[in-house]
Amino acid sequence: MPLLEVEELSVHYGAIRAVDGISLTVDEGEVVALIGANGAGKTTTLRAISRLVPCQGRLRFAGRDITPLRPHQVAALGVVHVPEGRGVFPRLTVMENLELATWNRRRDREGIRRDLRRVFDLFPRLEERAHQPASTLSGGEQQMLAIGRALMMRGRLLLLDEPSMGLAPLLVREIFQVIEAIRRTGTTILLVEQNAHAALRLADRSYVLETGRIVLQGPAEQVAGDPRVQEAYLGA
Template sequence: MTALLTIDNVSVSYGKAEAVRNVSIAVEAGQVVTVIGPNGAGKTTLLNTAIGLLPCQGRILFNGEDVTRLETESRIEMGFGLVPERRELFAEMSVYDNLLLGAYSRKDGTAAAKRSIDDVFDRFPKLKERRAQHAGTLSGGERQMLALGRALMSKPTLLMLDEPSLGLAPLIVKEIFRIIPSLRDLGVSILLIEQNARSALETANYGYVMETGEIVRQGPAGELIHDPQLIATYLGGHGDAHN
């Protein structure tokens, strides 16, 4: 079976510094796949490369089609979606208008986009309450929900999440990780980049461990979470990866 996303032997450099080295990962349709690892491991670089923001050596395949040289916009039209670490919302625009902007790449018209906004509001009732508020006035958890909702507006088949728990209170983190696997009901597969290793592995089907630009471990998430070495490095103490 062809994986939805295949990152095949990819390397990425910033000038002479190699940030990602010979990395291969796959996301099967219907899966949540996580890449965990410390700050500076190259995780965000890998996501930005997958969506076309950075050039690379190696190949990126989507549904078996080589997209390595495709522009970001073309990848989004094919079904890629990205929720960046900084969320990158339009602070001076309303929640509703931020969501509407998420549908810019679609060709099915305003009425369909408005139906999708209603779907987002059903999934995130808090956003419905705040629909007229400026995005900049939302709490951290609400901003993350808005970033997720906006990404869903483009009807992605692959949603890439960069550190969705970053800077959020523990109760909100729990809520975000409850939401992530439920997105599979929409036919969305997920590539999850996280430092919160325990929550990521509890949520994912399969996991990769990335250190200094390389994949150093991989396996079913249910096995990795019980791995003594990973427990010592990433899951000890408070159950979060070290910064």
Template sequence: MQTDPRLEPSTPLLRLQELKIAYGGIQAVKGIALELHAGETVCLIGANGAGKTTTLNAIAGVLPIAGGDIHYKGERINALPAHRRLRAGIALVPEGRGIFTRLTVEENLRMGAYTRKDAAAIEADLERVYTMLPRVKERLAQVAGTLSGGEQQMVAIGRALLSRPRLLLLDEPSMGLAPLIVEKIFEVVQSVAREGVTILLVEQNANLALEFAQRGYVMESGRITLTGSGSALLQDPKVRAAYLGEEA
């Protein structure tokens, strides 16, 4: 999972330009701009309904866009279908995990590699995921719908890793999980980042997200209203008042 030698250092791995997304005539995302360079971990924070999940789904190709452009590795991918984006290295861990509840844990993991044909490499990647997620390895034969929320989240991350992503989109990985489980999930994500995977994280826990990410974007009502380093946004009075429960 190294940086792409074909990508110029100055060229972002992902660039959104004037991105617009609409639902039934209602504009949910209103012309946002966002960039990620290879190897970065960037978070997108904001209140419910701000457009964060919508943005991730559009990047993954799950939702159509109404305007603007999505560039990945320097190429415009507006018309590229979701399965081809996955093959190109864009993997989404969706809000709510989205696992196949009636399949076993192992079957869920192998679904992440459905676009791949390199059988030996898939087995090697499975072993790597088992090392990273030992709790998942202990439950390979278990039906995924019977797992705890934290275990399901680990399966969802493992499944995404089986696609060998260059860009990992994480949507609310801490949602509904106990603090100790959240800590473990973010340890895993940190390990993934250290391997060179670029990460765009949507997370309602703004404090956790900004401590974890190198840079952040604040989204309000479909627009990007602030951007900066994670540490700078953590100290911004507006961010602290709006998302960390402090008075401005």
């Protein structure tokens, strides 16, 4: 049984159909990439899975129908969303941002300490800036904080929306190295990313979206070798 099953998912914004009847699966331990141009429906798909936008179709997580659930209920089950634009709380310190993510496990103090150590091992700069407001961080550091906050929730499925957006090439490489390290811990990842080169190198499988529909899917290496993908997204 896949960890995540999306069946005939459709999302409308007024008269605009942003996602048009797509189906996809993510197996436990996989990294699955959603690639496509701006406006293809990638971010909307993640927002629907997190139950942040109304949708039609069916969503199952670990065999449970999560379609009727609210966002906080989905998060409590282990679906953790790192949104496009990072979404950190700018007036709170780095530590306060991380602590907010433990809202559903306050009594697990030892586990929280272990997870905090893990986040600081992955992102030493966050430990250095632990008592600074998040607003004082660079864009790359805010992305690190957003991912670190997600890890503090101990999610089984990590939804990553454009983690490299707006970052310098050196930081992009660093962020993807961290995503690879997270993957090695067994965390399942559904990745939305415009940097198709980086996404397809990291992913096990990939889906290509165009105007709300899946037009290609398969093993990431196979998708990367498709002439349409090479021309449209890889600059070949």
